[in-house]
Amino acid sequence: MDRLSITGGHPLNGQIAISGAKNSALKLMVASLLTPEPLTLTNVPNLADTRFLAQLLATLGVEVYWPKGAHECHLNAETLSSTIAPYDQVRKMRASFNVLGPMLARYGHATVSLPGGCAIGARPVDLHLKALSAMGADLLVEGGYVKAAAIHGLKGAHVVFPFVSVGATEHAMMAATLAQGTTVLENAAREPEISDLADCLNKMGARVSGAGTATLRIEGVATLKGTRHAVMPDRIEAGTFAMAAAAAGGDVTLTQAPVGVLGALIDALEQAGVTVEADRAAGTLRIVRGATALRAVSINTQPHPGFPTDLQAQFMALMSLADGTSIIRETIFENRFMHAPELSRLGASIEVGGREAVVKGVETLRGAPVMATDLRASVSLVIAALAAEGRTEVSRIYHLDRGFERLEDKLAACGAAIERLSGDEG
Ligand code: UD1
Secondary structure: OOEEEEEOOEEEEEEEEEOOOOOHHHHHHHHHHHHHOEEEEEOOOHHHHHHHHHHHHHHHHEEEEOOOOOEEEEEEOOOOOOEOOOOOHOOOOHHHHHHHHHHHHOOOHHHHHOOOOOOOOOOOHHHHHHHHOOOOOEEEEEEOEEEEEOOOOOOEEEEEEOOOOHHHHHHHHHHHHHOOOOEEOOOOOOOOOOOOOOOOHHOOOOEEEEOOOOEEEEEEEOOOOOOOEEEEOOHHHHHHHHHHHHHOOOOEEEOOOHHHHHHHHHHHHHHHEEEEEEOOOOOOOEEEEOOOOOOOOOOOOOOOOOEHHHHHHHHHHHHOEEOOOOOOOEOOOOOOOHHHHHHHHOEEEEEOOOOOEEEEOOOOOOEEEEEOOOOHHHHHHOOOOOOOOEEEEOOOOOOHHHHHOOOHHHHHOOOOOOEEEOOOOO
């Protein structure tokens, strides 16, 4: 297993180009199942997760043409060879579960394993199933699989989600595009990736309106066609590099950045005393931090447009170096503080109680061996290590490879002392 070796204390200076959004790309790739015509996606990030989903789609019979290293991915689901998504391919990544609705909508039946994914709480799929069932699907959960059928097709329905779920909103939206009649989704997620997916679906001939608001309206159509769509830039990657620059100090400009959807993070960084220059039209975000101390800022994670849970771990790393105490509340996931004890190994002072972490800023962090526990947690360790004195070795970075494209190259190009070490610890 690869590790990262990071020697802290080098400010970051330069430019970093932001890749396509992992979370958007995954759902857009799944959308290929809705049409017998080719879907071409550009700006697709080369990541373990996106490659993994491409494999699952290929298993189902989708023709996938996506050369190594390329960012353009061609998917053609003209005919599927199977509508069964096996356990081995769904358990590793939760987003794979979203193949259920599109296959059901197009073929009238599908069998998909219950998902696994990051170890951040129970993460059930009850809302996904509730929405499909409201659309007339017969669902049977048996032996770890969901067996779904809608012999006469899915029907438009009125679904009120009891709380916001990104995955369930996207799943229901995709299935509803091919249902008979109109579906209304209330208390829908407003994440920018939902709008990206809705844009692509509309280009495919779907009739989705209201994306970006809490009410989505989808008028079902008989068939969808192929299209070409560019994946939106990754707001989580952009936010992560912004915090890396804020922690290590320096002057970094993020290019191809989704500036307009990073409001909550930009506010928090500015409150912490970091200079942020956002140019929405140019898609650039400049982060400058000199010798000034960071101020402690408290945050609650919230559905979009609130502070994203996927940036919580990174913000905690930053706050561990702030002047004062910050309180970080995680309201989305129940067990998403696994990075706290690892950050403490670097000298951070963090006390976790339930869904709240109290972070008392310290003057210096010191390098130590640490272990990545999930995708976003692992990158918080990288951020802390960049700002720490001495050398840190982060093990189990396969978590990082799931969601960050060429992370170490992008940081090294800005002056970070970071290198990938192959194989296990010596
Ligand atoms: C997506 C993102 C993930 C992000 C999360 C919240 C992808 C691939 N992943 O995950 O990076 O952290 O949104 O912004 O896009 N829940 C239920 N029942 C359900 C569905 C969800 O109880 O049927 C709960 C979850 O356990 C969680 C909360 O709802 O506590 C929100 O989860 P959800 O928004 O669905 O997250 P994902 O779509 O899985």
